[in-house]
Amino acid sequence: MEFGFKLSPSSAIELDKIDLSLYEKVCEIEPTAKTCISCGSCSATCTASEYSGMSVRKMLLDLQRGRHAEVERILSHCMLCGKCTMVCPRGINTRRVILTVSRYYDNVEAGL
């Protein structure tokens, strides 16, 4: 029966069980990734967000929560235009973060 609403599936994350190896790899290669304050400047300027809701802020948070499928979904729309890097108040080299995640993604088990 359709009630016009639905229950969201549980999105609880067990922080003890998630795989953070990819996030650690990113921080090792581009240490500035750790300094993200989730201000959302990158999301606001993103060229690709128009089409896909792409956001580096979201991607970094998902990475820290082990939600790798979501990371893949977000990054598969990136155009690498570099606007996020230019507006970042913390000077994070977001393009390097994106390229590093895209490159080493295979090393982690996809999914939650």
Next chain:
Amino acid sequence: MTERLVTGFHPFVIPFVAGMFFVLGYCLYGIIRILVELPRADRQKFLLSLITPKTVWKNIKDIFLNCLIHVKLWKRNKVLGFMHSSIAFGWFMLIVLGHIEVMLFLPERTRFFYYPIFFNFFVAEGENTIQGAVLFFLMDLFLLVILCGITLAVIKRFRSLLFGMRRTTKPSFLDRIGLYALWLIFPLRLLSESFTAHISGGSFLTIPMNWLFRQFLGNDLNFLPTWWAYSIVLSIFLFVLPFTRYMHIPAEMMLIPLRNAGLKIKHPRKGFARVQFYSCPGCGVCIDACPMSVRKENQKDCTVYLNRQLRRNNESRIEEISDKCLMCGKCTTVCQVQVDGPHIRQAQRALRSYSINPHYTQVSVDEHLSKIGKGKVLYFAGCMTHLTPGIKKAVGEVLDRAGVSWTMMDPDGGLCCGRPMLLAGRKEPARAMMRINKEIILASGCDILLLSCPICYRVFKENYNLPGITVMHHSVFFNELIKANLLKVDKDAEMKLAYHDPCELGRGCGIYDQPRELVSAAGTLVEAAQNREASICCGGSLGSLSLSYEKRRDITLNSIKNLKAGNPDAIVTACPLCQTTFKNYSDIPVLDISQVILKENKKG
């Protein structure tokens, strides 16, 4: 002229002959390897160019002017030009004259290819020496020319600043061996020819020296050891040549025909790229040119060191250097051999495989087209201009005032042009974006595609194939509007403006004059200390994948300092990325070229 030795042979020639065979064998192996490595289509293109008279003539001309005379170096630095051309051209002439001597006097010995080199050892002066006087004179003259060049080279090694080079490369161990051998070759030749001059004859240099030595030596015991030393030093030079920077001598002769054939770098180690990095003379001109070298720690990231690491197959350093580069292209412009460092790096980046590959299937072309109005000029602002709305607004206003029928391609933001993705070496996603953009542009029915961002301009010009559509940068288009009297700009001569050449527009697309004309129409143009091909990257480049934004600060400050050489009231640039980068650190206003002319534009 008679032969002194009946056999025409002496054991001292053995080291030289061995070295010569080694180098020739190595070069032959190199040529075959390169031809095999070239992609099939490129190989055919190259071989075809070798039988096309036009390219053959161009090859000969370029090899003569660049490899022997070093014309490009003369234009840059006269002393360095003289030093290199005296050694290269002088040595070439010694070899040619040596052959002429053998052909004239001992034609039966032309098959001994060591004869022209050691001619003076094997001959004795006879009745008809007078015929050889001109040749002997020329031989001494060119030897003197080379010795002048060698003297300059020795001075340069210890005092490079005298030659206008602030930083030079540190030679490797084998480079040093080759270098010292090269320094010794010609003084030893002078000595050995002097010692034999009373037998073989000589000219203004060798005969007086022979006389001088005979005053206190009095016997001929020195002459054989000197000829041996000459041959051994030559042999050392020839044996180390393939493993030192002197490999550029044969490699450049291969590079010029390959470049004239119109080949592009497809693989960072194979084929064309291999010729490129073997052609690097290791002079280090690119160190001073590289914008990154304002930071001492980045001095080893410029093209000369990339070439060195490529020869050594040092994978980790190759990756690091390739990712760091800003791709401004200045190293290629200043390079005598024009080693294409940025494209080697781009090819290196393209070798990498990624597990996440972007696709843009969610983009709807129809939706984009529905937002585009009608107009002859289609203005694509691009990502960077959307981030600097001042430029977008100014361009629109200028177009309106000039009465141009125009419309915007991306009023609410569009796709990226693909150049940043291409620079990162990711060809497939870049092509996907380009396909969509191309479809939108062709369907819009425009005549002119206008761009206010040089990054977009370059990719639309180089990589998009847009039949029937003229791709124009706004600085060029506005200049044409002024010339056609559609746009009036009021000149404020009091206003001193310094123009910054964006890398992609200047070195990338060769547009230097039109923006300057525009700036001059609005104010007084003052040039930066280093301008045009030598302009310094703003530091904001999307070319670099790994250089941190903290480190780019020094590059930007250095570039601003360079621009402020003429005490301008404002810095003008034609790139939104340069403007954004400069604005962060500049204490004088930084304007886009569209904003400058708008400010001065008379209404009505």
